[in-house]
Amino acid sequence: MISLILDKRLQRKIIVKILIIEASTRKNAGTQGHIDALIKANPKLSFEEISLLTEKLAPFVDQRSQNSWEYATPTLPLLEKMLASDLIVIATPVYWFSMSHLCKNFFDYWTFFMRAGKTPDSYFLKDKKVFTLLCAGHKEGSEWALGSIRESVKYVKGTVIKEFIGLSDREGNPNKNTLEEISQINLEQVLN
Numbered sequence: 001m002i003s004l005i006l007d008k009r010l011q012r013k014i015i016v017k018i019l020i021i022e023a024s025t026r027k028n029a030g031t032q033g034h035i036d037a038l039i040k041a042n043p044k045l046s047f048e049e050i051s052l053l054t055e056k057l058a059p060f061v062d063q064r065s066q067n068s069w070e071y072a073t074p075t076l077p078l079l080e081k082m083l084a085s086d087l088i089v090i091a092t093p094v095y096w097f098s099m100s101h102l103c104k105n106f107f108d109y110w111t112f113f114m115r116a117g118k119t120p121d122s123y124f125l126k127d128k129k130v131f132t133l134l135c136a137g138h139k140e141g142s143e144w145a146l147g148s149i150r151e152s153v154k155y156v157k158g159t160v161i162k163e164f165i166g167l168s169d170r171e172g173n174p175n176k177n178t179l180e181e182i183s184q185i186n187l188e189q190v191l192n
């Protein structure tokens with residue numbers, strides 16, 4: 001799924017692919033509500049969305065010393081999708097001032113992606129832009145989750161171009177102000 005956006009620096013339209021990685025442990029709750037609001041705010045753009053809940057990745061196991069990663073190969077399509085994207089939206093609930101375990105398990109697989117990556121030096125997010133979209137119960141302390149994602153992305157040479165902490169209640173209903181704020185996010189501007 002591709003989108004055409006105006007690149008202000010090049011002064012011409014360019015093609016971008018946007019991948020959303022959703023890491024809530026429940027369906028159609030706050031994280032998804034925030035994603036839906038982001039998609040609604042950018043009707044001219046196309047998005048591909050992956051749910052880590054649906055992907056059911058096996059728990060990551062450190063196989064670096066054995067260099068035998070067979071069990072991890074089912075995750076390669078996720079790496080391929082990231083490599084094919086220009087913007088990756090990482091949408092995770094905040095659990096204990098960090099990302100959800102689904103998100104963390106996925107990040108642990110980046111250790112495998114660094115070895116399986118096709119880009120030089122295994123910096124597989126080189127030239128990729130990342131938007132971190134958090135769904136929290138409260139803002140206080142949630143910047144720790146942002147920091148963890150920011151440093152991980154930086155480690156594999158990606159660039160976090162936007163960070164947003166949205167709020168939802170325990171039932172998974174997005175906060176009204178959060179939805180209002182997300183409705184103002186223009187991804188074409190963010191990408192420029």
Ligand SMILES: Cc1cc2nc3c(=O)[nH]c(=O)nc-3n(C[C@H](O)[C@H](O)[C@H](O)COP(=O)(O)O)c2cc1C
Nearest residue numbers: 024029030031093094095096097136137138168172
């Ligand atoms: C295990 C667990 C830990 C949580 N820890 C935090 C936290 O540290 N900070 C916070 O702001 N909210 C925390 N929350 C609240 C969730 O971030 C919030 O309910 C959010 O809406 C969950 O995303 P979801 O609606 O997509 O499931 C926690 C919720 C759970 C279930």
